[in-house]
Amino acid sequence: MQVTGLGTAELREVPEPRPEQGEVVIRPTTVGICGTDVHVLHHGALIDPDELPLTLGHEFVGEIVEVAGPPQRSQYPALGRLLAPGARVTVEPLVPCGSCLACRRGRPNRCGRMSHLGIWRDGAMADAVSAPVGRVVPVPDALDDTQAALIELYACAVNFVDQGRVEAGAHVAVVGAGPVGLATAQCALAAGAATVTLVDPQASRRRFAAAIGLGEASPDAAAARAALDELTGGQGASVVFECVGAGPAIDDALSLAAVGGRVVAAGIPTGAVTLDWNVVVTRELAVVGAFASSWSFARTIDLMAAGRLDAAALVTARVPLDDAVHALNDTARDPRHCKVHLQVA
Ligand SMILES: [Zn+2]
Ligand SMILES: [Zn+2]
Numbered sequence: 001m002q003v004t005g006l007g008t009a010e011l012r013e014v015p016e017p018r019p020e021q022g023e024v025v026i027r028p029t030t031v032g033i034c035g036t037d038v039h040v041l042h043h044g045a046l047i048d049p050d051e052l053p054l055t056l057g058h059e060f061v062g063e064i065v066e067v068a069g070p071p072q073r074s075q076y077p078a079l080g081r082l083l084a085p086g087a088r089v090t091v092e093p094l095v096p097c098g099s100c101l102a103c104r105r106g107r108p109n110r111c112g113r114m115s116h117l118g119i120w121r122d123g124a125m126a127d128a129v130s131a132p133v134g135r136v137v138p139v140p141d142a143l144d145d146t147q148a149a150l151i152e153l154y155a156c157a158v159n160f161v162d163q164g165r166v167e168a169g170a171h172v173a174v175v176g177a178g179p180v181g182l183a184t185a186q187c188a189l190a191a192g193a194a195t196v197t198l199v200d201p202q203a204s205r206r207r208f209a210a211a212i213g214l215g216e217a218s219p220d221a222a223a224a225r226a227a228l229d230e231l232t233g234g235q236g237a238s239v240v241f242e243c244v245g246a247g248p249a250i251d252d253a254l255s256l257a258a259v260g261g262r263v264v265a266a267g268i269p270t271g272a273v274t275l276d277w278n279v280v281v282t283r284e285l286a287v288v289g290a291f292a293s294s295w296s297f298a299r300t301i302d303l304m305a306a307g308r309l310d311a312a313a314l315v316t317a318r319v320p321l322d323d324a325v326h327a328l329n330d331t332a333r334d335p336r337h338c339k340v341h342l343q344v345a
Contacts, residue, residue: 056123060149172185178243239264240264242267
């Protein structure tokens with residue numbers, strides 16, 4: 001499943017990946033379609049058009065079929081199983097350089113020389129994908145393939161919640177009730193938030209949020225602010241997650257924050273945005289970015305295995321890889337759908 005040009009996705013025969021020393025080849029079984037995939041395909045977001053074709057796919061589970069070099073242990077000590085052929089694994093798809101200051105400080109998602117499966121190197125919407133062994137994460141039997149293919153999304157949400165410093169009893173708001181917003185809402189609750197107020201203008205998304213137990217979402221920021229004022233005696237949310245990445249949604253996020261509150265910018269805008277920055281200054285808001293995951297796969301797996309995250313509830317469609325073009329062009333962009341999974345095998 002390759003992007004061959006802006007807005008053009010094709011299922012093509014390509015050579016099997018040749019793993020470099022220290023890489024593994026994985027045969028994916030389930031691959032999620034991420035909003036980023038749609039962004040890359042239809043808006044050319046993040047990618048260099050000269051680097052096409054590109055195989056999409058960075059949320060996946062599969063089985064190791066080849067290891068270039070001796071089998072190694074996972075870089076996650078708690079999961080330290082041998083990464084040998086036959087192992088069921090997922091991949092933390094951000095590939096950091098490993099040697100810069102950010103990497104040495106344990107923040108691979110701040111690496112200035114990072115690559116990323118499915119964005120800057122070939123991804124998993126294929127019969128085979130190669131990945132550096134250090135990014136490969138064993139999946140426990142307690143998680144099925146549906147859950148395992150959602151670890152990446154939830155690991156990002158865990159990082160967002162870390163960046164938000166959500167405290168027990170906090171009243172939190174999430175702008176955007178797509179897969180990222182819903183995963184972030186679940187992770188905030190798992191971190192001890194007392195309430196999560198979701199905002200989304202799309203009625204189908206609000207209905208879906210309610211159906212998976214996240215309560216009644218607000219159609220706009222004014223309604224969300226009223227709901228938050230009720231909960232907090234007029235203070236607003238102590239932490240707000242912006243999971244859309246567009247100017248109006250960011251303004252909405254700022255308007256929901258309590259004085260001195262924290263606003264986590266998790267949505268990636270496709271261009272420059274215009275904001276009412278006055279709110280940040282005069283209400284002393286802390287605005288912090290949150291990008292991808294940062295060594296958060298093991299904690300995410302623990303939360304899922306403990307039943308603290310209802311990840312599988314997000315999946316509304318499962319389609320064969322053969323139908324990936326239609327799934328990327330239509331199903332994944334249909335607001336009546338949440339997470340779309342491709343079945344490779
Ligand atoms: Zn993604
Ligand atoms: Zn680095």
